[in-house]
Amino acid sequence: MNCSFFDSKPESKxxxxxYVLRELGQDAHRxxxxxxxxxxxxxxxxxxxxLTLDALSTLREEEMPRRIAFVSDKVFxxxxxxxxxxxxxxxxxxxxxxxxxxxxxxxxxMRPGQAQVDAAVTQAVSQVEAQHMQEIRAMSEELDMRNKxxxxxxxxxxxxx
Amino acid sequence: xxxxEVEDPDxxxxxxxxxxxxxxxxxxxxxxxxxNYLLRLVSNREDALDVSQDVFLKAYQSLPKLDDPTxxxxxxxxxxxxxAFSMLRRRRPETELAGEPRxxxxxxxxxxxxLSMAVETALGRLSPDQREAVLLKVYQGFKFEEMAEILExxxxxxxxxxxxxxxxxxxxxxxxHKETAR
Numbered sequence: 001m002n003c004s005f006f007d008s009k010p011e012s013k014x015x016x017x018x019y020v021l022r023e024l025g026q027d028a029h030r031x032x033x034x035x036x037x038x039x040x041x042x043x044x045x046x047x048x049x050x051l052t053l054d055a056l057s058t059l060r061e062e063e064m065p066r067r068i069a070f071v072s073d074k075v076f077x078x079x080x081x082x083x084x085x086x087x088x089x090x091x092x093x094x095x096x097x098x099x100x101x102x103x104x105x106x107x108x109x110m111r112p113g114q115a116q117v118d119a120a121v122t123q124a125v126s127q128v129e130a131q132h133m134q135e136i137r138a139m140s141e142e143l144d145m146r147n148k149x150x151x152x153x154x155x156x157x158x159x160x161x
Numbered sequence: 162x163x164x165x166e167v168e169d170p171d172x173x174x175x176x177x178x179x180x181x182x183x184x185x186x187x188x189x190x191x192x193x194x195x196x197n198y199l200l201r202l203v204s205n206r207e208d209a210l211d212v213s214q215d216v217f218l219k220a221y222q223s224l225p226k227l228d229d230p231t232x233x234x235x236x237x238x239x240x241x242x243x244x245a246f247s248m249l250r251r252r253r254p255e256t257e258l259a260g261e262p263r264x265x266x267x268x269x270x271x272x273x274x275x276l277s278m279a280v281e282t283a284l285g286r287l288s289p290d291q292r293e294a295v296l297l298k299v300y301q302g303f304k305f306e307e308m309a310e311i312l313e314x315x316x317x318x319x320x321x322x323x324x325x326x327x328x329x330x331x332x333x334x335x336x337x338h339k340e341t342a343r
Contacts, residue, residue: 017324021298023305052331056299059280061197065210068192068217 003041016042020049170230177224184224188217191234194301195241201284201296202245212248216241235303239311242293249289283333291326298323 003013014032018024024032036043169190175183195216200209219240227236284292297303297311308323309316 017327018320021323048331049327052327052334053299055276055280055334056284056295056330058277059284059300060277061193062200062206064193064196064213065206068188068210068214 003039014042016046016049020046020053169233173224173227173230173233176221184221187233191237192217195237198238198296198301199241199245201300202242202289202293203248204285208248212241212244216244219244232307234301235307235310238297238301238303239313242311246289279334279336283330286333287326287329291322291329294319294323295326295330 014028014035015024016032019029019032036046167186169187172183172187176187192213196209196213199212199216200206203209203212216237220237223240227233284295287295293312294308297308298305303311305316305319308319312319
């Protein structure tokens with residue numbers, strides 16, 4: 001048996017399945033409810049659909065035989081660098097700390113060792129000493145030369161007398 | 162301070178950064194629904210459990226590809242749908258030998274009611290496509306548009322499958338209606 005109201009305009013008949021499944025828009029839903037209140041034929045159609053859905057809802061949800069566990073699975077554990085990266089991204093303070101630590105370490109690697117310092121000092125001292133020795137030798141040679149000149153002058157004076 | 166449960170998108174963001182516990186929480190929220198959906202599709206508890214495991218593994222690996230975390234449920238069920246049908250395709254010869262689709266081999270102790278068994282049988286008589294449409298709409302509460310995304314087909318196809326299934330179920334369950342109406 002068909003609803004006489006919609007026999008004349010079947011294109012505007014509400015989609016009763018969409019209605020019971022709550023898929024109609026607000027206006028269409030209101031319009032459908034208004035018609036249901038006055039039409040026993042459509043009311044019965046909707047009632048049958050609701051009974052079907054009610055019957056379907058009696059199907060019990062099954063418990064799982066066992067839970068799906070992931071924590072114990074090593075495949076899902078991030079690698080050490082991923083954890084460090086995540087931690088860095090998550091905390092700016094931690095990131096700043098990492099930067100400072102890296103800078104200290106880098107400085108430690110870049111800084112010359114004590115042996116290098118000692119070698120440099122020894123080299124510098126040697127250079128200064130060598131320079132001083134050269135100056136002393138030059139002065140000594142000049143002194144010798146002047147002494148010789150004085151001696152020559154003295155001998156010439158003595159010979160002229 | 163108002164207590165607020167951690168939303169799925171927050172858990173997804175954490176899981177994307179490698180937080181396994183966050184993903185574990187997501188799994189615990191969704192595993193039962195996914196398992197039950199798969200159970201009705203593949204009709205076997207162990208298969209449903211195996212496929213569930215695969216679904217959550219694949220989902221974890223594909224999390225970076227999830228464009229909109231607010232649509233996690235539809236995305237997860239699309240993976241479940243693909244995994245289930247992939248398994249069913251691999252086992253097609255067995256299914257064909259088995260003949261008519263049978264209801265899920267559920268623990269009878271958990272289904273004491275006659276109506277529930279009748280529903281189980283009626284669902285088993287539907288085609289896989291029709292049954293899946295009912296599962297997604299009636300049991301998982303997805304909208305037509307979401308179902309179309311999960312099943313990768315037009316909304317009109319979704320409605321056609323679902324409406325045909327409802328008509329068949331209405332007929333199959335009509336005697337039960339009379340019983341319950343008494």
